[in-house]
Amino acid sequence: MSKLFLSLHVLAAIIAIGPVTVAASMFPKAVRAADGNPALLHRICRVYALIGISVPVFGFATAGVMGVTGHPWVVVSIALTTAAAFVLVLKVIPGQEKALRTRDVKRLALYTGVFNLLWATVTVLMILRPGSTTGA
Numbered sequence: 001m002s003k004l005f006l007s008l009h010v011l012a013a014i015i016a017i018g019p020v021t022v023a024a025s026m027f028p029k030a031v032r033a034a035d036g037n038p039a040l041l042h043r044i045c046r047v048y049a050l051i052g053i054s055v056p057v058f059g060f061a062t063a064g065v066m067g068v069t070g071h072p073w074v075v076v077s078i079a080l081t082t083a084a085a086f087v088l089v090l091k092v093i094p095g096q097e098k099a100l101r102t103r104d105v106k107r108l109a110l111y112t113g114v115f116n117l118l119w120a121t122v123t124v125l126m127i128l129r130p131g132s133t134t135g136a
Contacts, residue, residue: 002065009058016052017119020045024092024112028105042096049088056081073129077122084118087111 023044030036056078063069092115095108 002062005058005062005065009055009062012052012054012058013123016048016055019048020052020088021116021119023048024088024096024115027096027099028109028112031099031103031105038096038100042093042100045088045093045096049093052085056085071129073125077125080118080122080125084115084122087115087118091115 023041027038027041027045030038030041059077059081060069063071063074068074091111092108095105095111099105099108
C-alpha cells in the first residue's frame, strides 16, 4: 500500500505543483509583455492550486502507512508545505489578481520566488531522506 500512496503522492506533486510553479514564474513577465497572457497563467495557478491539495493528502497517507509521520524530515516537510500553501493562497494568487488590474508585479515576483524555493526545498528533502530510511 505504501508504494501506491507514494506513487500517487509523487504523481500529484508533478501534475499539480509543477504547473503552478511554472505558471506563477511566468506570470510577472507576461504582465509586463504586451503579447503575454497573464489571465491564463493566473487561471492555471488557481486551478492547479486546488488540485495541489491532493499532494499533502497523499503525503499524509504515505507517511501514515510507512509509519514515519513523526520523523523530523516529515515534520519539516509538512511545515514547509504549509508555508508554501500560505504563500500561494495569501500572496501569489491575490498578487496576480492585483497585477491583472494594476500591472504592478514587484512584490509578486518575490513571493513567487519564495513559493518556488519552499517547494524545491521540500522536493530535495523528500528525495534525500525518505529513500534512505524507508525502503520504499
